[in-house]
Amino acid sequence: MSIDFTVPEDGIALITINRPEKRNAFDAEHYSALSAAWERVRDDNSIRAAVITGAGDKSFSAGADLKSFITRKSELDEFWQTQKGMLLNRGLEIWKPIIAAVNGYCLAGGMTLLLATDIRIAAKHATFSLAEVKRGIIAGNGGTQRIMAQLPHAIAMEMLLTGNSIDATTAERWGLVNKVVEPEQLLDTAMDYARQIAKNAPLAVQAAKELALRGPELGLAGGLRFEQMVNKILLASNDAREGTSAFKEKRDPAFSGT
Template sequence: MSIDFSMIEEGIALITINRPDKRNAMDAEHYHGLSQAWQRVRDDSAVRVAIITGVGDKAFSAGADLKSWIGRKVELEEFWQTQKDQLLNRGLEIWKPVIAAVNGYCLAGGMTLLLATDIRIAVPHATFSVAEVKRGIIAGNGGTQRTMAQLPHAIAMEMLLTGDSMDAAAAERWGLVNRVVAPDALMETALGYARRIAQNAPLAVQAAKELAIRGPELGLAGGLRMEQMVNKILMGSADSREGALAFSEKRPARFTGA
């Protein structure tokens, strides 16, 4: 049982939550391993895009392994260690695209993880829920915030307040996932997205993601100005020159991230 990390193709990393006997729920050790995997995605220039999934055909992740957390003593000082074992859904800034391949249950912390990804592929039997209110707590790590931001108000409130599940067809209908595909097509579909992204200029891809995510905080005028500034920087890059040359020569561009 572990968090597995591998480079499956040039530019493409695969992170796998490997705890199928617990529906890929995570205890402190697995959360630590996941944090390390995210930091590698952020820091390793060889990674242009990452895919995250769970082992087996039952669950993407059921979130936190509650039994392992019950009674666990946490020192009060940890409350202010806000960067310790930071996660994608808890605020770690990763501007490389992340694709979720949802192979089953996507519950609680698994759902908040999903909400922090960029492109999402699911199998027909996948189910989605933020059922924390049924356990006397709330959906943390962005659960209340991203659910409201990414779904229509009434649909998000229904999920947050009832704790009821959403099936894959509804998730696709409401835009929670991009596509629902047969189980045997899940990873190949996710890889298809990853390959197309990895072929693009990595600096431009990261800039586009960051601006898109920061945009609501900046407002339209601020967002437009930031676009101008970032494009000014990118136009001086080797990748920008390569992109223009490849277009004129009618050939695929060879981007290096410089």
């Protein structure tokens, strides 16, 4: 039982939710380990992209292990410790791209985790749902917020209010996932996306992600101005000079992230 963190290739981290006997559900210990993994992705300059998946072939993640949380005593002051054990879907800012390789059930907290990733690959047998209303609670950690921005209104409301699941083909049709593949192709496909990203200038990639995600908060005029400011900063970077030189010399660039 663990959150496995490996670096199978230069610039690419692989995070595996390794609790297959519980459908890769999270108890408090696993949430803490996942938080530490996300912080490592954020802070390690050698990492340019990350892939997250679940162990086994049945489940990406079934979300929170409700039995463990029902019996866990929580002090009232924890409610205001908003930066403790931060997670990607809870608001931790990671501007490096995150790719999800969904290898089965993607439910509840697993689904809210998915909604906080950038690129999503699903195995053909994957299923998706926000079934919290069937348990007397709501889809937290951004579940009620991100889905409205990522799916058509009626589809998002159907998932939130009925708690019913959709299959991988339907998820692809509505743009919830980028691609549906055979199970044996899942991780290779996700890693291929990560390789393509890792080849690009890391500062520019992170800037592009931040601009895209902050755009709705800024409005068009603010977003356009933010673009101008960031591009002016990037033009002074070593990566911008390397990109120009490599283009002129017809070679692959060697970006340093500086």
